[in-house]
Amino acid sequence: MSKTTWRNLQPMNNDKPILAVIAGLTLAATGSTALAAPTQIRVVWDHDPAHEAIIAFSEGSGGSPYLLWGDSTDENSWENTAYQKSYTFDGSLRSYFVRLSDLQPGADYYFRACDSKGCGDRFWFTTAQDNAADLTFIAGGDSRSNPTARRQGNRLVSKVRPQFVLFGGDLTDDNRASEVDEWLDNWTETYSNDVIDGVDYKRVYPLVPTVGNHEDNDQTFICKVFGVDANKDGSCTLEDTYFAFTIGGGQARFYTLNTEFRNSGYEAEWREQMDWLKADLASDGSGVTWRMTQYHKPMFPRTTSKPSKYDKMYEWAQPFYTYKMNLSFESDSHLVKYTWPVVPDNGGYAQAAAGTLYVGEGSWGAPTRSADRYANWIIDQDSFAQLKIVQFSGDEVLVRTARFSGEGDVTGLSKAQRDSDPLALPSGLNLWKPQTVGEVMKLTRSGDGLTQVDGGSDPGDPGDPGDGGSSTVAAGQDVTVGSDGFYNNGNDVYADGSDGGQELRALLSWDLSAIPADASVDSVELALQVVNSSSGEYSVYAGSTGWSEKGADWSAASQTGVKVGIFTPSSKGGVSIRLNEEGRRLVQGWISGEEANNGLIIASMGTSDGVDFVSREGGQAAKLIVAHQSGDDSSGRGSKSLSSDQDVSVGSQGRRRNTRRLEADGSDGGQELRVLMHWNLSDLPAQARVTSVKAEFSIVDPSSGSYSLYPAKGDWSESAAQWSDADTSSGKVATFTPSNNGSLSVNLGAAGVELVQSWLSGAPNNGLVLSSDGTSNGVDIESRESSRAPKLIVEYEL
Numbered sequence: 001m002s003k004t005t006w007r008n009l010q011p012m013n014n015d016k017p018i019l020a021v022i023a024g025l026t027l028a029a030t031g032s033t034a035l036a037a038p039t040q041i042r043v044v045w046d047h048d049p050a051h052e053a054i055i056a057f058s059e060g061s062g063g064s065p066y067l068l069w070g071d072s073t074d075e076n077s078w079e080n081t082a083y084q085k086s087y088t089f090d091g092s093l094r095s096y097f098v099r100l101s102d103l104q105p106g107a108d109y110y111f112r113a114c115d116s117k118g119c120g121d122r123f124w125f126t127t128a129q130d131n132a133a134d135l136t137f138i139a140g141g142d143s144r145s146n147p148t149a150r151r152q153g154n155r156l157v158s159k160v161r162p163q164f165v166l167f168g169g170d171l172t173d174d175n176r177a178s179e180v181d182e183w184l185d186n187w188t189e190t191y192s193n194d195v196i197d198g199v200d201y202k203r204v205y206p207l208v209p210t211v212g213n214h215e216d217n218d219q220t221f222i223c224k225v226f227g228v229d230a231n232k233d234g235s236c237t238l239e240d241t242y243f244a245f246t247i248g249g250g251q252a253r254f255y256t257l258n259t260e261f262r263n264s265g266y267e268a269e270w271r272e273q274m275d276w277l278k279a280d281l282a283s284d285g286s287g288v289t290w291r292m293t294q295y296h297k298p299m300f301p302r303t304t305s306k307p308s309k310y311d312k313m314y315e316w317a318q319p320f321y322t323y324k325m326n327l328s329f330e331s332d333s334h335l336v337k338y339t340w341p342v343v344p345d346n347g348g349y350a351q352a353a354a355g356t357l358y359v360g361e362g363s364w365g366a367p368t369r370s371a372d373r374y375a376n377w378i379i380d381q382d383s384f385a386q387l388k389i390v391q392f393s394g395d396e397v398l399v400r401t402a403r404f405s406g407e408g409d410v411t412g413l414s415k416a417q418r419d420s421d422p423l424a425l426p427s428g429l430n431l432w433k434p435q436t437v438g439e440v441m442k443l444t445r446s447g448d449g450l451t452q453v454d455g456g457s458d459p460g461d462p463g464d465p466g467d468g469g470s471s472t473v474a475a476g477q478d479v480t481v482g483s484d485g486f487y488n489n490g491n492d493v494y495a496d497g498s499d500g501g502q503e504l505r506a507l508l509s510w511d512l513s514a515i516p517a518d519a520s521v522d523s524v525e526l527a528l529q530v531v532n533s534s535s536g537e538y539s540v541y542a543g544s545t546g547w548s549e550k551g552a553d554w555s556a557a558s559q560t561g562v563k564v565g566i567f568t569p570s571s572k573g574g575v576s577i578r579l580n581e582e583g584r585r586l587v588q589g590w591i592s593g594e595e596a597n598n599g600l601i602i603a604s605m606g607t608s609d610g611v612d613f614v615s616r617e618g619g620q621a622a623k624l625i626v627a628h629q630s631g632d633d634s635s636g637r638g639s640k641s642l643s644s645d646q647d648v649s650v651g652s653q654g655r656r657r658n659t660r661r662l663e664a665d666g667s668d669g670g671q672e673l674r675v676l677m678h679w680n681l682s683d684l685p686a687q688a689r690v691t692s693v694k695a696e697f698s699i700v701d702p703s704s705g706s707y708s709l710y711p712a713k714g715d716w717s718e719s720a721a722q723w724s725d726a727d728t729s730s731g732k733v734a735t736f737t738p739s740n741n742g743s744l745s746v747n748l749g750a751a752g753v754e755l756v757q758s759w760l761s762g763a764p765n766n767g768l769v770l771s772s773d774g775t776s777n778g779v780d781i782e783s784r785e786s787s788r789a790p791k792l793i794v795e796y797e798l
Contacts, residue, residue: 036060036118037117037119038057038096038114039060039120040181040187040188041055041056041204042057043125043204043205044206045206046208046228046243046245048246049164049206049245049247050105052103053100053103053125053127054099055067055111056095056097056225056227057095057096057113058093058094058095058184059096060120064115064116065083065113066081066098066114066115067111067113068080068081068114069111069112070110070111071104073110073199083098084097089177089225090177090218091177092177095224096113097227103127105128105131106126106128106129110122110124110196111124122199122201122202123202124196124202124203124204126163128247129247130248131249132248132392133248133422134392134394134422135163135247135248135391135422136163136390136423138157138205138387138389138390139294139387140153140166140331141168141169141294141332141360141364142169142212142334142362142364143170143171143172143365143366144170144173144365144366145173145365149364150183150186150364150365151189152404152407153365153385153387154187154189154190155189155190156402156407156410157190157387158192159192159407159411159412160413160425160426161203162205164207165190165205165207167209168329168360168362169211169213169259169295170214170215170331170332171215173214174214174217190205192415196415209222210222210256210257210295210296211241212259212260213259213297213332215260216260219238219241219258220237220241222240228243241260242258242276242277243255243256244256246288248392250288250289251289252288252292253284253290253292255285255291255292256293256294257273257294257295259295259312259313259332262312274316281325286323290326290445291325291327292325292329293325293328293329294328295313295328295330296332297310297331298310298313298330298332298333299358300348301333302333302335302360302371302373302381303333303369303371303372303373304372306369308373309348320356321343321356321450324449326356326357326443326450326451327358327359327390327397327451328356328357328358328360329359329360330361331360331362332362333369334366334367334368334369335361335370336361336382336384336401336432337360337371337378338357338359338399339358339359339378340355340378340453341354341450342357342377343355343356349377350377352450354446354448354450354452357443359399363385364385368383368385370383372531374614374619374620376619378620379434379435379437379441379453380434380437380574381574382434384403384404385403386402386404387402389401389402389425391423393423395444396443397444398440399440400425400431400432400440401432402430403430403431405430405740407430408737408739409428409430410426410429411427411428430740434574435472435574435623435625436472436623436625437453442454471514471626472527472625473512473624473626474510474616475508475509475622475623475624476510476616477508477548477599478549478615479507480504480505481504481552481556482502482504483502483503483504483558484502485502486502490615491615492612492613493506493508493602493612493622494506494610494611494612495602495603495604496604496608496610496611497604497605497606497609503604504604505603507556507601508602508622509597509600510624512597512624517591520629520683521584521588522627522628522629522639522640523584523627524625524626525578525624526540526565526576526579526622526624527577528574528577528613528622529620530573533571534609534610536605536608537566537567537604537606538603538604538607539565539602539604539605540564540565540566540577540602541562541600542562542564542583543556543560543561543598544559545559545598546596547598547599563582564579564580565578565583566605566786576625584643587624587626591628638685638688638795638796638797639793640684640796641696641793642680642792643784643791644677644679646717646784647675647676647678647718647784647789647790648662648676649664650673650674650676650723650726651668651671651674652671653723655673656721659783659785660782660783661780661783662781662790663778663779663780664770664772664779665772665776665778665779666773666775666777666778667776668776673778674723674728674770674771675726675770675781676712676721676767676768676769677769678765679765679792681756681765681794688796689757689796689797690760690794690796691795691796692795693748693753693792693794694752694793695746696744696746696790696792696793697743697744697782697790697791698742698781698782699740699741699742699781700781701741702738702739702741703775703777703778703779704777705774705776705777706736706772706773706775707735707771707775708734708735708736709732709769709770710768711731711755711766712725712726712766712768715764715766726771728769728771731751733749733755733768734748734749735773738779745793
């Protein structure tokens with residue numbers, strides 16, 4: 001369609017939000033849904049989302065497509081608007097587009113896509129607010145070649161119910177019509193099903209697309225498939241591949257940029273985009289509170305499978321700093337990362353108290369890559385399928401990373417829940433817990449408008465623990481020593497049972513002086529960044545003698561104290577080892593001064609399959625994450641993380657096991673297995689009023705089956721427990737599906753609160769029973785004999 005034709009379709013009356021009307025089409029023709037009606041509905045934002053939206057759909061079997069739409073569910077009042085543009089992508093995928101304008105901000109709109117054969121399903125969407133407000137959106141990219149994982153991410157969108165979705169490019173592998181057609185079919189799983197005024201509707205979430213390198217064969221797919229025309233010139237050109245819009249009346253401005261102009265032949269387009277970016281940041285960008293951007297190629301990829309730096313992308317670093325870009329969403333590498341706030345420095349980044357923060361890097365279904373390139377400005381990095389859930393909450397921005405694994409266990413929000421709380425999140429989300437910042441990274445703005453991490457801390461600074469919480473401390477010393485005189489103090493630290501004829505051990509130590517001496521330690525985790533994995537087991541011991549990095553030798557590592565943890569570093573990336581009760585007491589003693597702080601020793605348990613992890617010199621020092629409470633409960637609120645003091649597996653035919661693994665199964669070798677667990681509550685104040693209870697398990701053999709927790713009815717001991725002790729005739733406390741390895745948190749809800757409160761009030765505390773709901777797909781969890789005992793996390797008020 002020519003520019004002239006497009007412009008002729010613009011509204012002549014600006015008081016009425018309708019672009020064009022097809023004469024002769026009536027609402028009476030739409031009484032029922034037609035199977036051949038237009039499909040693959042998508043809503044797209046590119047210009048002014050408080051007042052405009054693009055409705056895009058793929059052709060059905062009829063002709064003369066049009067849109068019926070309105071601001072209520074009364075279809076008799078709906079407008080009838082013809083499509084204004086149509087493009088055929090890659091020779092066969094034809095899409096139609098209607099740009100609705102003059103819409104009301106923060107309003108719900110309802111519509112159906114129709115053609116001469118009938119109308120499709122009923123949909124609705126919400127425009128952006130024109131004043132600052134709390135809201136939730138999603139960011140991610142790289143869905144590419146794995147439809148299974150891609151669809152998991154899509155279903156998470158449906159369950160989270162975000163205001164909109166930023167998508168950072170590489171939708172498919174080859175950008176062919178057949179692939180994009182499948183992608184659009186998969187995208188329908190982002191819809192949420194609602195009943196409004198007694199009628200079925202699907203909520204569709206506005207999408208903001210980006211060009212990736214796998215769309216390089218036709219970058220104009222962004223307008224041919226999604227209708228993007230941010231400059232509203234009516235044509236589909238490379239100018240449509242970068243744009244910006246503002247939400248919340250100045251709350252935030254979002255920039256979508258094209259990294260494919262870095263390639264030869266696009267020099268003019270690169271300059272034009274750069275000039276536009278600087279000009280917009282200086283004008284429209286200067287009047288907003290937050291500035292955020294999405295683009296495909298990262299400046300500094302976190303995988304060695306990619307170049308260490310994309311120079312063209314780095315050309316944005318200085319304008320980002322100058323004009324105070326707050327948050328950048330990068331893709332392409334198929335992994336996960338958070339940086340600290342950084343500023344450009346001599347061709348790289350320098351960590352700063354305030355700067356631009358970068359997160360990424362893709363993995364919405366594309367094959368993941370190892371996060372194996374390190375820098376001291378990285379908070380944490382890992383590799384798994386994921387998307388970002390980002391929220392504006394008052395003056396803060398909250399960033400979470402949701403794993404796709406466990407998506408089936410997520411209970412989606414209802415329309416009523418989202419309507420009542422713009423910051424509500426579904427239960428059961430499998431959230432990443434990066435070092436230092438935890439599940440929720442809180443961002444604030446400095447006095448000059450740059451980004452700060454609130455509550456996080458520099459890797460070498462344990463931060464201000466306040467009245468309690470978590471302090472993350474990076475190793476101040478780390479070194480490798482060998483039984484035959486080997487010594488290394490480089491970018492990596494090693495441990496190995498036999499390397500060149502000698503054993504290697506790692507020595508690590510931390511300065512914990514910033515944690516208050518009266519702090520009560522709840523739990524301790526050791527976090528390592530593994531660069532050479534091992535299938536063998538390693539132990540963590542208390543050091544028994546003092547040492548220094550420069551003068552350490554085998555004598556400091558050969559004499560070990562108490563064992564505080566065991567782990568198998570079977571994959572590269574972040575590894576977290578929860579120290580056992582001996583480890584918690586050890587660190588408690590270091591903090592109080594009752595124990596000499598000789599650090600920790602990592603040693604092979606016999607394996608000659610060595611492990612390497614990044615040292616402080618390499619930029620990702622081993623971290624000690626100490627969860628603690630202040631000693632006086634002066635805040636009136638508290639939280640305790642309690643490790644089981646007894647746990648055992650029992651079977652219906654007399655089996656009893658008290659090893660490092662606890663097993664539950666509906667049928668294992670002809671008998672049912674259940675788990676008994678007990679926690680000592682003496683650390684909780686007697687007058688505590690319990691407000692929340694969670695159980696936390698370390699899953700080592702997952703199950704697709706359902707399991708429940710019950711109050712144990714009788715007194716039992718680990719050494720003499722019997723099947724009768726695992727009776728489940730009392731009402732269940734919680735039900736869950738342990739579908740993934742790793743840490744699993746189970747909210748015990750009101751029943752759990754009532755149960756633990758009764759224990760504190762003097763009722764018999766017999767612990768909990770873990771039992772199969774009928775499945776014979778067993779689950780194994782770590783016991784107190786391992787380094788990750790079952791936990792009971794109790795929050796309370798005084």
